[in-house]
Every structure is written in structure tokens, then in C-alpha cells.
Amino acid sequence: MNIQRIIIGGVVAGIICFVGDGIVHGILLTSMWQQIAATLNLPKGDGSMVWFSLYDLVKGVASVLVYALIRPRLGPGPRTAAIAGLITWGLCIGLLPIHFFGRKFALLWSIYGLFPVVIGAVAGSALYREEAKA
Numbered sequence: 212m213n214i215q216r217i218i219i220g221g222v223v224a225g226i227i228c229f230v231g232d233g234i235v236h237g238i239l240l241t242s243m244w245q246q247i248a249a250t251l252n253l254p255k256g257d258g259s260m261v262w263f264s265l266y267d268l269v270k271g272v273a274s275v276l277v278y279a280l281i282r283p284r285l286g287p288g289p290r291t292a293a294i295a296g297l298i299t300w301g302l303c304i305g306l307l308p309i310h311f312f313g314r315k316f317a318l319l320w321s322i323y324g325l326f327p328v329v330i331g332a333v334a335g336s337a338l339y340r341e342e343a344k345a
Contacts, residue, residue, distance in 0.1 A: 213342045219273050223337025225271025229264055231327020239323050243316050274299040274332035275339055282339075289333050296332030300325050 236244060248255075278295035285291040304321050312320070 212279050213340060216339045217279055220275040220278075220335035220338040221272030222268065222335075223338060224274050224331035225264075225268035226336055227331035228267040228270050228327045231330065232263065232267055232324065235277060235320070235323040236329065240295060240316070240319060241338065243319075247312070247316075270299060270303055270328060271331050271335055273302070275335045278336040279339055282341075289337070292333040292336035293329050295336060296329035297325075299332060299344070300328040303328065 247253075274292075274296050277298050278292050281295060281298075282291055285294065304324065
């Protein structure tokens with residue numbers, strides 16, 4: 212397992228996840244987020260962008276790590292990377308508090324959120340190579 216390549220690929224995947232989540236939450240789900248914020252009386256601009264970027268970075272590194280772990284069994288390539296993205300998405304979406312947000316919002320978040328993770332996993336995993344054997 213090549214840790215350096217996992218980190219490099221994970222950063223690329225994390226950036227893609229961050230941009231994709233920005234589209235998902237900042238464009239596609241923005242009206243629902245505004246309703247939630249108004250209902251909870253949340254202040255605007257609370258500095259949570261740092262937490263979102265760290266979360267997406269962890270998602271990106273996790274997806275490339277999963278790719279590195281399943282690659283010996285499933286073989287290298289975009290199919291395996293997409294499966295790694297699906298696994299990572301499944302683990303992350305399990306953290307979603309469905310009862311708090313409601314089913315419709317959680318469903319849309321889940322569906323829209325799938326794409327950035329899988330695309331990020333495929334892009335980040337394309338940079339992964341096994342270490343050369345001595």
C-alpha cells in the first residue's frame with residue numbers, strides 16, 4: 212500500500228467532493244437549507260466552511276484508501292474506484308440524521324451527494340499506484 216499516493220489522490224478526491232458538495236448544498240438544496248436555518252434561527256456565516264472542507268478531505272482520503280484496500284481483489288481501474296466511492300458514500304450517508312432533517316431532504320441529500328464522492332474517488336484513485344517492490 213502506497214500511503215503517499217493515497218494522500219495525494221485523497222486530496223484530489225477531497226477537492227472534487229468539496230466542489231461537488233458546494234453545488235449540492237449551495238445550489239440544489241439551498242432553499243431547503245434556508246428553511247432549516249430559518250426554523251432553527253441559525254446565524255449566517257458561522258465559519259463552518261472549515262469543517263466542511265475537512266470533512267470532504269477526509270471523505271476523499273477515505274475513498275482512495277478504500278480503493279487501495281479493495282484493488283488487490285477487484286483489480287485496478289475506474290470500476291473498482293467507483294465501487295470504493297460507493298462504499299465511502301454508504302459509510303458517510305449513514306451519518307446523516309434523517310429524523311432531524313426529514314425524509315425528503317435526506318433522500319435528496321443522499322442521491323445528490325453520491326455523485327461527488329464517486330467522481331472524486333475515480334479521479335483520486337487514478338493517481339494511486341502500488342509501491343515498487345524491491
